[in-house]
Amino acid sequence: MNLTYTPEQTAFRAEVRAWMEAHVPKEPLVTLECREGYDQHVEWERTLASGNWGMVTWPEAYGGRGLDLIQWLIFEEEYFRAGGPNRANQNGIFLLGPTIMEFGTEEQKKRFLTPMAKGEVIWAQAWSEPGAGSDMAAISSKAIRDGDHYVITGQKTWSSRAAFADWGFGIFRTDPDSKRHKGLTFILFDLNTPGITRRPIRQLHGDTGFAELFFDEVRVPVENCLAGEGEGWNVAMATAGFERGLMLRSPGRFQATAKRLVELYRKHEADASPAAREAVMQAWMASQAYAYNTYGVAAKIMAGGKIGAEASLNKIFWSELDRSMHRTAMALLGAAAELKRFEDGSVNQWLEGYIFSLSGPIYAGSNEVQRNITAERLLGLPRVGAG
Amino acid sequence: MDFRFSEDQLTLAETVRDYLSGTHGPEVLRRLDAAKEQGNAPRDPAIWNGLIEMGLTGLLVPEAQGGLGMGLVDAALIAAECGRACVSEPLVDTAFVGVPWLLAKGETDQLAAIVAGEVKVPLPHAINPWVADDTPSRLRGNGELVSVDPLRCLSKGTGGDDPHLLNLAALMSAAQLVGLADAMLSQATEYAKIRTQFGQPIGAFQGIKHQLASCAVAIEFAKPVVWRAAAAMQDGLDSAPLHVSHAKVASTDAAMLTAETAIQVHGAMGYTYEVDLHFWMKRSWALAGAWGSRAFHLKRVDKAVLGGAQPIGPEHTFA
Numbered sequence: 001m002n003l004t005y006t007p008e009q010t011a012f013r014a015e016v017r018a019w020m021e022a023h024v025p026k027e028p029l030v031t032l033e034c035r036e037g038y039d040q041h042v043e044w045e046r047t048l049a050s051g052n053w054g055m056v057t058w059p060e061a062y063g064g065r066g067l068d069l070i071q072w073l074i075f076e077e078e079y080f081r082a083g084g085p086n087r088a089n090q091n092g093i094f095l096l097g098p099t100i101m102e103f104g105t106e107e108q109k110k111r112f113l114t115p116m117a118k119g120e121v122i123w124a125q126a127w128s129e130p131g132a133g134s135d136m137a138a139i140s141s142k143a144i145r146d147g148d149h150y151v152i153t154g155q156k157t158w159s160s161r162a163a164f165a166d167w168g169f170g171i172f173r174t175d176p177d178s179k180r181h182k183g184l185t186f187i188l189f190d191l192n193t194p195g196i197t198r199r200p201i202r203q204l205h206g207d208t209g210f211a212e213l214f215f216d217e218v219r220v221p222v223e224n225c226l227a228g229e230g231e232g233w234n235v236a237m238a239t240a241g242f243e244r245g246l247m248l249r250s251p252g253r254f255q256a257t258a259k260r261l262v263e264l265y266r267k268h269e270a271d272a273s274p275a276a277r278e279a280v281m282q283a284w285m286a287s288q289a290y291a292y293n294t295y296g297v298a299a300k301i302m303a304g305g306k307i308g309a310e311a312s313l314n315k316i317f318w319s320e321l322d323r324s325m326h327r328t329a330m331a332l333l334g335a336a337a338e339l340k341r342f343e344d345g346s347v348n349q350w351l352e353g354y355i356f357s358l359s360g361p362i363y364a365g366s367n368e369v370q371r372n373i374t375a376e377r378l379l380g381l382p383r384v385g386a387g
Numbered sequence: 388m389d390f391r392f393s394e395d396q397l398t399l400a401e402t403v404r405d406y407l408s409g410t411h412g413p414e415v416l417r418r419l420d421a422a423k424e425q426g427n428a429p430r431d432p433a434i435w436n437g438l439i440e441m442g443l444t445g446l447l448v449p450e451a452q453g454g455l456g457m458g459l460v461d462a463a464l465i466a467a468e469c470g471r472a473c474v475s476e477p478l479v480d481t482a483f484v485g486v487p488w489l490l491a492k493g494e495t496d497q498l499a500a501i502v503a504g505e506v507k508v509p510l511p512h513a514i515n516p517w518v519a520d521d522t523p524s525r526l527r528g529n530g531e532l533v534s535v536d537p538l539r540c541l542s543k544g545t546g547g548d549d550p551h552l553l554n555l556a557a558l559m560s561a562a563q564l565v566g567l568a569d570a571m572l573s574q575a576t577e578y579a580k581i582r583t584q585f586g587q588p589i590g591a592f593q594g595i596k597h598q599l600a601s602c603a604v605a606i607e608f609a610k611p612v613v614w615r616a617a618a619a620m621q622d623g624l625d626s627a628p629l630h631v632s633h634a635k636v637a638s639t640d641a642a643m644l645t646a647e648t649a650i651q652v653h654g655a656m657g658y659t660y661e662v663d664l665h666f667w668m669k670r671s672w673a674l675a676g677a678w679g680s681r682a683f684h685l686k687r688v689d690k691a692v693l694g695g696a697q698p699i700g701p702e703h704t705f706a
Binding site: 001002003004005006009011017070076077078080081251252253254255258259262265266267277278279281284285286288289290291292293295296298299300303310313316317368370371372374375376379380381382383 | 388389390392393396460499572576579584587588590591593594595596597599600601603604607608609611612614615618622633637638685688689693699700701702703704705706
């Protein structure tokens with residue numbers, strides 16, 4: 001156990017810090033969940049790419065820097081220290097990218113990863129269906145082979161970024177007679193392919209970040225299938241592991257929130273309850289605990305280990321931490337908590353953050369499902385419904 | 388930067404775990420408890436001798452003085468194993484707290500005797516109104532200090548306020564607490580697999596699963612805090628007391644949650660003296676309050692973080 005950075009790691013931190021200080025927009029961008037904000041965030045992805053910061057852990061051949069996970073964590077810490085915007089392409093770089101790296105052909109890696117790292121193609125996910133939410137194996141959208149194409153018919157929903165993004169990925173039933181986890185295939189598709197209709201869904205905050213997707217005999221070339229036909233479930237589970245495990249929510253994000261919460265507490269100390277004070281301390285402690293744990297996971301992966309079902313513990317922890325930090329902030333704000341903009345005109349980011357944090361325990365597999373996974377796969381308890 | 392235990396550390400911990408699970412099972416705790424009921428000390432020289440033979444009394448003693456010369460991170464890992472097995476012999480107090488405390492003070496005359504297991508180091512400190520030792524109060528003719536933990540003997544505490552002793556002991560209490568929590572989760576989980584009601588193991592019900600999963604989350608995220616505190620103490624960081632306090636709070640919360648959940652999962656059986664769970668639960672209650680309560684340690688975190696002495700934010704993970 002060595003908890004000090006090497007001189008090279010410290011120098012790398014300084015390099016990231018200098019670049020971020022020079023380039024991160026001084027004013028917060030408009031929310032990613034509307035046209036104007038989406039365009040601003042895509043512009044930011046391209047600015048990041050101009051500094052070659054799109055996805056630092058990927059090989060240089062695919063638009064990355066070939067850095068290790070400790071350097072990635074340092075990059076993320078500095079990113080959030082500087083107040084870097086949300087990543088418009090998070091579905092691509094954090095979820096699909098690692099999946100392509102693991103399952104893609106050389107040709108697919110070349111074709112998809114570099115434009116992803118450079119922010120040239122923005123990705124939406126298309127997992128859920130009206131009848132397949134937490135129970136993803138209930139997927140019924142079909143992709144039927146017809147020569148060198150799949151013909152997709154069906155419906156996806158809660159597709160993050162799909163209102164504005166360029167491409168999407170998801171799993172589809174390629175064997176119409178199959179049931180549950182079998183007969184599914186992981187397919188990448190251009191969202192502008194004829195036959196795809198996007199219907200943006202207005203979210204809790206009133207903006208439209210995700211969308212329903214309707215597929216009406218959409219023809220997608222077979223080379224857009226990732227891994228083999230029928231392998232979709234395994235590939236999707238790997239993607240879900242990246243989502244819940246390491247990549248999607250790096251600790252810097254929560255440490256930055258905890259720090260802002262401490263600052264908010266200092267402003268409102270006179271009116272704050274002892275419970276709020278303790279909750280602020282819990283926020284700092286839990287965000288630190290999350291960071292230590294992540295450094296442990298990173299070290300394990302660097303030594304050749306894999307993330308298994310413990311990714312579920314991770315997802316439960318960060319999503320409930322995020323919600324509780326924002327709940328505490330709302331309590332500290334008191335009457336001002338309801339304002340979308342404060343009297344000085346600045347956006348109430350605590351309110352936006354609180355609303356967004358309510359989705360955390362739901363997306364990427366609801367926390368109820370994560371607790372089932374924890375109980376069944378980590379603790380070895382019998383599966384639900386088993387006798 | 389490598390937040391992992393070495394292969395050697397993991398092997399050592401596994402060796403100790405295997406040894407204790409083979410020689411120090413619940414039947415040993417019941418036997419010691421029965422001895423105490425008879426008015427004898429709840430101790431067995433064979434247990435202490437076994438720990439000495441494994442070299443654990445000398446774990447932190449420098450090699451020049453006949454020890455293994457290991458560090459506080461190694462010791463914290465073994466302290467967690469002592470918690471897991473609910474060891475009552477003063478190994479953690481003497482060898483993992485007393486020894487580094489004496490070394491820091493430059494007092495080395497007793498080290499050889501400590502390695503040999505002939506000397507147990509008392510740890511007087513003002514923070515503890517009473518201290519754990521080997522002699523039941525009944526044998527001293529003093530009936531007033533009886534711990535809920537049947538294997539923990541108490542006597543009146545006195546002492547100074549050496550902060551280094553406090554930090555060492557709070558760290559090792561935290562390490563024992565995560566081991567205790569692990570053991571309680573595992574006992575509750577095993578019970579939920581075999582106890583059937585409504586035609587299935589109760590562990591198949593989500594009402595049980597989700598509670599146990601929440602304990603697994605709390606333990607998973609308490610452990611790295613303890614290891615980080617041990618590393619901070621080992622490296623002598625100025626911020627080490629803060630990290631020790633964080634570790635004590637996180638490990639206490641994980642152990643208290645797991646204790647309450649484990650008794651609930653055991654149902655009425657959990658409320659009996661027959662199920663061994665109570666040994667671990669009561670040890671957790673005792674350690675939660677020893678060497679600074681949750682409130683004491685939370686205040687230290689508060690003072691450092693809200694007071695501004697500790698730099699916070701994403702770039703200060705290891706400050």
